[in-house]
Amino acid sequence: MNSASARPRSMRLVLSGLWLLMGLLLLLAAYQIPFVNEHLYWRVETLRVRVQNFFSPPQQTVPLPAARPAGSAPAPAEAAAPATGAVVEVEPGGKLQPFPTPVVAAPLPPRVMISGTTHIWQHWNNCGPATLAMSLNFWGWNGTQANTAAALKPNRLDRNVSVSEMAAFAESIGFAAEQRPNGTLDGVRRLLAAGFPVIFERDLELRQEGWAGHYALLIGYDTAAQRFITQDTYQGPEVPITDAQLLNIWRPFNYAYLLVVPAARHAELLALLGAEADIEIAYSRAAQRALKEIRQTDGTAQALTYYNLGINLNAVGDIRGARNSFDQARTLGIPFRMLWYQPEIYAVYFAAQEFNEVIQLADFALGTNRSSEEAFFWRGRANEALANQKAAISDYAAAAELNANYEAPRAALTRLGANP
Structure with missing residues (x-):
């Protein structure tokens, strides 16, 4: 009797295992569908990283510089006590x-809002390609963030697309591109007033991952309200940020910015950059x-x-x-x-x-x-x-x-x- 009752239980276990296997195979097949993969990939990858970090936490403190022989580093840096924050x-x-004599610029409009930009929500880990696509779309390019990503980061796990890589891509499809450090509030206002959206590199505090780098597109400002307007592929369309916030999130990336413009307007852009048209x-x-x-x-x-x-x-x-x-x-x-x-x-x-x-x-x-x-x-x-x-x-x-x-x-x- 025990043997007879065990057989149905064994069959049920085998059938359950087969159904589970079939379910897993169907899920695997569905995951290969591009639309499904695009929407689930980031969740799978995030889960994978969290599991990996749970069992093998990565070191997150950048190694200190090695000690050098006496006299190998110039004073006074060597004699300081940096651990105190001094x-x-x-x-x-x-x-x-030396700083060149500044050029006296014409007064800027008190407020500017560039019309014609279309917000794009980024795919996972894709703020650079998506932001570049927004800027290029404004100038009439018909591609998407999938096109920019294919050139800039063919590996979806690539966590960095540099300003120089984005500039090179824009130039490869016939646009002019200028990247610079040392962006300023008035400098950006001058560019926006001339009708040039500005890509800038900034930091971002993510709820799960903490501090990270990000790109956004500046499209307007209001001097009296002390704010700028951005198209942000992660945070949303026409996001306002104050002047102080902009400087704070921009500083970690050397106030870097990028402009892509039609080749016919390149000379106009260089004139707006003034002395800093000279990158040195x-x-x-x-x-x-x-x-x-x-x-x-x-x-x-x-x-x-x-x-x-x-x-x-x-x-x-x-x-x-x-x-x-x-x-x-x-x-x-x-x-x-x-x-x-x-x-x-x-x-x-x-x-x-x-x-x-x-x-x-x-x-x-x-x-x-x-x-x-x-x-x-x-x-x-x-x-x-x-x-x-x-x-x-x-x-x-x-x-x-x-x-x-x-x-x-x-x-x-x-x-x-x-x-x-």
């Missing part, structure tokens, strides 16, 4: 440009601004301002000053995602021939984001410089696989006799 002087190496003057001014703001900030804000200073000094050729600025930013404590968004730090330590620092930072970045092609590439360069050719080839291959449009690692593989 301001450390980082003396530029004499490469900063723009970076020189940005460095001077960062030096000033270091004294006005503390904590993470000051660390990010030192990071800005490092980017700006590198751009004007002051590698030693840039390295010391990045040292200080790391000592004060920068958000770990900064290494995803602003890879100039690798280039500076590489130029300073501190190859182990490059490897240490890249190892850390890849521990938090295995899809950072820039971290793989710069670790490859450091390994190549240290004669670790096998490791270099592996890193270059990983970078090239993550982004088929990233030419630098492919060129490196060709140079080393490995097939890209």
Whole structure:
């Protein structure tokens, strides 16, 4: 009797298992449908990362700079006590440009609202391609964020699209593009008054993920109300932000901005940029601004301002000053995602021939984001410089696989006799 009753129970278990298997196969098949995949992919990926981080939490404190032999870093940065949050002087190496005499501009309208922009809600992890698509659509381009993403980040897990990558894409389809640091409120108002929407890079506090980078499109301002209007692919259409809020969220990214315009209006745009049409003057001014703001900030804000200073000094050729600025930013404590968004730090330590620092930072970045092609590439360069050719080839291959449009690692593989 026990044996007879066990058989139906066994059959029920087998049938239940078969139904479960069929259900899973149907779900898997449905997940391959593009529309379903587009709407569920980010949830699956977010869940995967959370499970992975639960069992193996990534290090989220950017490594401190290694100690250097006495005399290898210029005073007074070496003698300071950065852990207290005190301001450390980082003396530029004499490469900063003097400020040109400002041009007296015509009075700006008290308020401007550019009509004709169409808001786009971004796909998951797609603010750069979506914001660029909004700007290009305004000028008559008929593509979508899927088109921009295919060129800018063929790997959906890529967490960073740089301003320079967006500018290069716009130029590749016939537009003119100008990217600059050191954006100002009046400078943006002048551009908006001329009818040019402005892409800017900003920070954003996400409920689940914390601090992150983001892009938005400025389309209007009201001077009396002290506010700007943005088309934000994550937060919504025509989002108002105050002047103070704009400066606060813009500072972590060096007040970087990008304009894409029809080629026929390129000369007009350069005239509006004034002296900062010369990009070295723009970076020189940005460095001077960062030096000033270091004294006005503390904590993470000051660390990010030192990071800005490092980017700006590198751009004007002051590698030693840039390295010391990045040292200080790391000592004060920068958000770990900064290494995803602003890879100039690798280039500076590489130029300073501190190859182990490059490897240490890249190892850390890849521990938090295995899809950072820039971290793989710069670790490859450091390994190549240290004669670790096998490791270099592996890193270059990983970078090239993550982004088929990233030419630098492919060129490196060709140079080393490995097939890209």
